[in-house]
Amino acid sequence: MYRADTVVGLIEHGHEGDLAIGAPGRPGLSYGGLRELARRTVAALNALGIGRGERVALVLPNGPEMATAFVSFACGATTAPLNPAYRAEEFEFYLSDLNARALVILEGMESPARAVAAARGIPVIELVPEASGPAGLFTLKPERPLSGTPARAGFAEAEDVALVLHTSGTTARPKIVPLRHVNVTASAFHIGQTLELRREDVCLNIMPLFHIHGLIAAVLASLAAGGQVVCTPGFNALKFFSWAEEVRPTWYTAVPTMHQAILSRASRNTESIRAGRLRLIRSSSASLPPQVMEELEQVFGVPVIESYGMTEASHQMASNPLPPRPRYAGSVGVAAGPEVAIMDEAGNLLPPGSLGEVVIRGRNVMAGYENNPEANAKAFSQGWFRTGDQGVLDEAGYLRLTGRLKEIINRGGEKISPLEIDTVLMDHPAVQQVVTFAMPHPKLGEEIAAAVVLREGASVGERELQDFVSARLADFKVPRKILFLPEIPKGATGKLQRIGLAARLGLSS
Incomplete structure (x- = not known):
């Protein structure tokens, strides 16, 4: 398979006229067009005094322009995508912490x-989509005149930082994760290899593009294979x-x-599913309940490929x-990498x-x-990065995760994997979605709670679900509190969040 260690190199091998980036209801942008956009963008940034290694915060809605901005800016600067839904206090933190050289909006x-x-x-630099052009095409318009000579102009190299993201920071101050071109391109090719992506493949991207999953798995992996990503x-x-x-x-x-x-x-779209041409579905960024797989x-009648990923x-x-x-x-x-x-x-x-x-x-x-340095001392051990996840590798090399170490419930010294309880509860015919989490207990330290969303028209009580778990797991693993919710609170990327859920649901006192 073709290899490149920079984003510039990664987009160089796509066939000139093949579509690279698309959007529903709009004509697509070809690889030739994407390469020209990247060259033009890097030249424009350099003319504004922005070059390699300088951080540009991207605050853009999901869509083809966000995808092409990420790719183009990475070719000559460091991209820092931010969630457009952030409030002022959050932007204050992230723009300061990043030491952003410019904001693109x-x-x-x-x-x-x-x-x-x-x-x-x-x-502030405004990104202006070319309304009459292909999806993703844009020009840049600074709010006030900018000029200068960047310390390092031109296209990025393998060891330059392409992308900067923050960890989720559910239990502490978010940490800055700098990802070099060599990191992100390696991952893009690994995903392409795993899924056997080809020129003919078309990915429908529904993931947010301020998140590593959408940026690398949908956008860069598609481009690394010479395929197309259509951005909703x-x-x-x-x-x-x-x-x-x-x-x-x-x-x-x-x-x-x-x-x-x-x-x-x-069930309302069976004809659409039959007429489709999906060859696989990929799931990542959180544990996929076996029942959902x-x-x-x-x-859909296609293999579901569960993958394991993290920003670092x-x-x-x-x-x-x-x-x-x-x-x-x-x-x-x-x-797989x-x-x-x-x-x-x-x-x-x-x-x-x-x-x-x-x-x-x-x-x-x-x-x-x-x-x-303190976080790095904890995170790295003899050249290995500690993921913070607990799991088991079997003889055949298959990995089973038992949960995040910080999410493992410690009930009076008994260590309980919330994933194990999720899986059992999902087997109940009335349950559509579940997340098991720790709630405070005055004597045991932590006790087990679960939030459940029922299937449409289904009815079941707390006692019945507790008995269901009790018949399958040891008594100390039975949730002492089960809440029935119309919807479980999710993070910005759609992931269920166990940490802090007890407080959000009023179970922390």
């Missing part, structure tokens, strides 16, 4: 980021099937909650393989079958958190 878009940038003296305005279960009918994708990638929302509308495969690894670390190799519900598959091993607390690598922390090393793994 959609022309006419109202956002508190503008006022924050102005107060901090950060130049964001996830919308009501529009998914009409988009799919128009775009005729061969694959899509999403988080489990999105797959569940799509499944909830599948099985239902997806039954409904430029997304993909392990993945189930395509048929004819086996894939297992409840497993995130085999190493970096080396994967299991380590104990003392830093010893453990044999197959042992429970411990998942560790990784390889070309797609970040060199370290920025300006954070």
Whole structure:
């Protein structure tokens, strides 16, 4: 397979006239057009005094312009995509923490980021889509005149930082993750290899493009394979099937909650599914309940490939393989890029079958958190990066995760994996979605709680669900509190969040 160690090189091999970036209802942008856009953008940035290694914050809605801006800016500067839904305080933190050289925002878009940038003296550059041109084509318009000579002009090199993201920061201050060109391109090719992506493949992107999953798995992996990525305005279960009918994708990638929302509308769209040309569905960024995987495969008639990723690894670390190799519900598959091993607390690598922390090393793994020696000392052990996930590698190299170490429930010394309880509750016919989490207990320290969304028209009580779990698991694993909700609170990327859920649901006192 073709290899490149920069984003510039990655987009160079796509066939000139083949479509690279698209959007529903709009003509697509070819590889030739994308390369020209990247060259033009880097020249424009250099003329504004912005060059390699300088950080440009992107505040753009989901869509083809966000995809092409990420690719084009990465070719000659460092991209820092931010969630457009952030409030002023969040923009204040991120723009300051990033030491952003400029803010790029959609022309006419109202956002508190503008006022924050102005107060901090950060130049604002408006991105102006070319309405009559192909999807993703844009020009840049600084709000005030800018000029200068960047310290490092021209196209980025392999060791330059292409992308800067923050960790989620659910339990502490978010950490800066700098990902070099060599990291993100390696991951893009790893994903393409895993999914056997080709020129003919079309990805329908429904993931947010301020998140590593959408940026690398949907956009860069498609471009690395010479295929096409069609960018929607964001996830919308009501529009998914009409988009799919128009775009005729061969694959899509999403988080489990999105797959569940799509499944909830599948029965109304059976003809559309039969007429489609999907060859696989990918799931990542959170554990896919085995029941959801099985239902997806039954409904769509294609393999569901669960993968395991995180920001610090430029997304993909392990993945189930395509048929004819086996894939297992409840497993995130085999190493699919970096080396994967299991380590104990003392830093010893453990044999197959042992429970411990998942560790990784390889070309797609970040060199370290920025300006954070304390975090790096904890995160790296003998050249391996500690993921913070607990799991087991079997003799065949398949990895099963038992949960985030910080999410494991400690009930009076008994360590309980919330994933195990999720899986059992999902087996109940009335349950559509569940997230198990820790709630405070005055004597035990932590007790088990679960939030449940029922299937449409279904009815079941707390006691019945507790008995259901009790018949399958030891008594200490039975949730002492089950809440029934119309919807479980999710993070910005659609992931269910266990940490902090007790407080959000009023169970923390």
